[in-house]
Amino acid sequence: MNDRIVIDPRIQHGKPVIRGTRVPVARLVGGLAGGMTIAEVMGEYGVSNEDVRAALSYAAALVEVEGA
Secondary structure, three states: OOOOEEOOOOOHHHOOEEOOOOOEHHHHHHHHHOOOOHHHHHHHHOOOHHHHHHHHHHHHHHHHHHOO
8 A cells, every 4th residue: 555655745745545556645635535446446536445445544544544
């Protein structure tokens, strides 16, 4: 996961994004939550299946920390 997600204050105001893109993790997770399929998210944002899964893993880790 960490090799696919980056946080850089110079990109998208420091929000987590997919490495090599300006696509925020929140946008991918939000698309899936809104009913898009993984294939649709991949096509819409130009990311790989592994990128989408890394975004989901990242979001799950944040929820785990918040719930602690």
